Structure formats: structure tokens, C-alpha cells
Amino acid sequence: MTLLTHLIREAGRRNLPATLGIFIGGGWAVLQVIDLFIERGFLPDWTFNGAFLALVLGLPVVMSTAWIQGGIRLAAEESGVDQTPETVAVAGVELADLLTWNRAILGGVLAFALLGVITAGYMVMRVTGIG
Numbered sequence: 001m002t003l004l005t006h007l008i009r010e011a012g013r014r015n016l017p018a019t020l021g022i023f024i025g026g027g028w029a030v031l032q033v034i035d036l037f038i039e040r041g042f043l044p045d046w047t048f049n050g051a052f053l054a055l056v057l058g059l060p061v062v063m064s065t066a067w068i069q070g071g072i073r074l075a076a077e078e079s080g081v082d083q084t085p086e087t088v089a090v091a092g093v094e095l096a097d098l099l100t101w102n103r104a105i106l107g108g109v110l111a112f113a114l115l116g117v118i119t120a121g122y123m124v125m126r127v128t129g130i131g
Contacts, residue, residue: 054108057111062104069096
């Protein structure tokens with residue numbers, strides 16, 4: 001089996017195609033809502049680019065998290081060991097502590113919150129005549 005075949009098979013086992021599909025679908029929905037608000041005049045034009053940048057930067061984080069967490073899930077299923085944080089820490093998987101779904105979702109929420117704060121600040125400055 002070649003390396004590419006092995007990687008494709010492993011990606012399927014770790015649910016990477018499903019994760020990518022959900023990310024692309026959710027990202028598309030977010031961009032459509034932002035585009036609608038831009039067309040209605042509620043948001044400045046550059047907000048779309050900021051949201052797109054946040055999604056592009058978030059994609060590797062989400063896919064890495066899916067890869068790591070999928071590997072932990074598969075290892076736990078194959079060994080028959082209960083999948084608990086203590087089991088993962090004993091196994092010595094350092095990335096599993098860093099790349100968790102809670103942290104990935106929190107990072108995405110914080111990225112879009114930062115975009116919202118910057119956009120709100122820009123709009124307040126525009127209304128008050130600054131800039």
C-alpha cells in the first residue's frame with residue numbers, strides 16, 4: 001500500500017471528509033449572512049474579507065483537531081480502553097491536550113467576536129466622523 005493510499009484510507013477512518021463538509025457548509029452559510037448584511041448596508045465591505053480570512057485560518061485548525069481526536073477515538077476503540085482524558089494523558093499524547101474540539105470552537109467564536117468588535121469600532125468611528 002502506498003503512502004497516499006494509506007493517508008486517504010486513514011482520513012476516511014478519522015472522518016475528515018465529513019468534518020471538511022460540515023466546515024465548508026457552515027462557512028458558506030456564515031459568508032452568505034455577512035454578504036446579506038453588507039448588501040443591506042449594515043456592515044462595511046471589508047467585513048466579508050475578514051470573515052473569509054478567519055475561515056481560511058480556521059480550516060487547518062479544524063482539520064488538525066479532527067485528525068488528532070479521530071486518532072484518539074480509533075485507538076480507544078481498537079484497544080477497548082475507555083476514552084477518558086486521563087487515559088489520553090497517560091498515553092503521552094501532547095497534541096490531544098492542545099487540539100480539542102472545545103478549544104477549536106472557542107477559537108472560532110473568538111475570531112468572529114474580534115471581527116465583530118473591530119467592525120463595531122469602525123462603524124462607531126464612521127458615525128462620529130472620525131477617520
